[in-house]
Amino acid sequence: MDPTPVLSVDGVTKRYGENVVLDGITFSLAAGERTALLGENGAGKSTLAKIIAGSTRPDDGGIAVDGRGVRFTVPRDALAAGVSFIPQELVYVPALTVAENISLGAPPSRFGFTSPSAMIRAARKYADIAGFDLPLDTPMADISLAQRQLVEIAKAVTRQARILILDEPTAALESEDSARLHELLGRLSASGVAVILISHRLEEVFATCDTVHVLRNGALVRSSRTADLTPSQAIADMLGHEQSSTAKVDRCPSDAPPRLEVRGLRRTQAPILDDVDLVVREGEIVGLYGLRGSGADTLAETLGGLHPDAVGRIAVAGATMNRLRNPRQSWRAGIAYVPADRKSQGLVLIDSIRRNFTLPDLRRVSRAGWILRRRERAVAQNLYTRVRVRARSIDQTVGELSGGNQQKVLVGNRLLADAPVLVLHEPSRGVDVGAREEIHDILRGLADGGTAQLVVTSDIEEAVLLCDRLLIVHRGRIVDDIAFPTRADQARALEAAGGIQ
Known part of the structure; x- marks a missing residue:
């Protein structure tokens, strides 16, 4: 095997104002290696993934692919270099078929025209390479979340990805679907694809990954082979203290x-x-x-x-x-019901924490159809304190919060009903x-x-x-x-x- 790492991250630093999100991150990844990025929400995992995938630029440090320094300015640059990123919130066109979604960005064409049958043949070819079956002529809206994950991986295969980054791919999957996904990632890894997995499911990380990199407050606090680490040690590294x-x-x-x-x-x-x-x-x-x-x-x-x-x-x-x-x-x-999908069923991401807390029952903060602003703020501030949201204030937009704090807001607005x-x-x-x-x-x-x-x-x-x-x-x-x-x-x-x- 070529000893040159397929990916090298050297001193990558990212700041937003005075906030240091990533502080000199350095690690490397070999072809066929599966590694995990661990850390609490806000530790810098997703920012690091976005830098590697070309959607965010570092302030300092650099990245090398196959030993050659690269500077990605847009995600297309990373795709051309063989880096594919699958975010937690999947990006697809619901009305288009599975085959059409797989072919997005690179449809098979002849004289500038795209043939549906050619598209299905091409999609089937890449699905076969990845080793799974998909209903290629079915709209994306009509397939399961687990199948949508497979479509994203098939898209990466079409782009001949050599470095595959997945952000919480199994967060919404049941154990059986998670096992199938990891089986597929194992086959891709065996073919030489390097995999970076961002996950909070430690049992999956320790069962499937070769190495682990732990981030805390933007710093890399541990790089280790999974065989040399226990989940308890990883949790202590993530938290900075032993798990209670x-x-x-x-x-x-x-x-x-x-x-x-x-x-x-x-x-x-x-x-x-x-x-x-x-x-x-x-x-x-x-x-x-x-x-x-x-x-x-x-x-x-x-x-x-x-x-x-x-x-x-x-x-x-x-x-x-x-x-x-x-x-x-x-x-x-x-019955106060807290739904499973906070983003589509539970919260208004473009609105404030204050408004999200009080929207379920505006009667509590209104009179004769008019919102009483002072009462609204008092109710929201009380819930904000009860569920311990970490934010600048109750006026911060919910979409700017980490997943954990969004979940606290969701629980808080259900408490309004007592x-x-x-x-x-x-x-x-x-x-x-x-x-x-x-x-x-x-x-x-x-x-x-x-x-x-x-x-x-x-x-x-x-x-x-x-x-x-x-x-x-x-x-x-x-x-x-x-x-x-x-x-x-x-x-x-x-x-x-x-x-x-």
């Missing part, structure tokens, strides 16, 4: 009144719900874990009012109904370890105050760390109930979720 260990306490007495009761809930349209029963008591945090398509996500969305075709008995603080027809009915019934029941759908998706700890601490505080919480998560570690009870869903049914789960129960939970009894 919060012992579980029995915060929910056995005679605590039920706040959420679900009986015989059924939905015949896939993903189905098959006679679901559950109870969440005052001050209790109940986890719901299941694989993609198990019905766990569907149950969360049903309680949020998104599946009016689901019918059963739903009681909230004693008030009973047979279905939730829309999100407004869910909200008014006393609802007895909080349903959280993937509450720490795409946030770093430190932000996850802070969000969990906030949720524990709410439980101590009596709020009943149902936490629907695809992160089994989150489920066992946070929850007082853990319910496992398989094929629309709750198949196991684990009281006070610990890490020792992870295998049991995974087996039950997979249908192994």
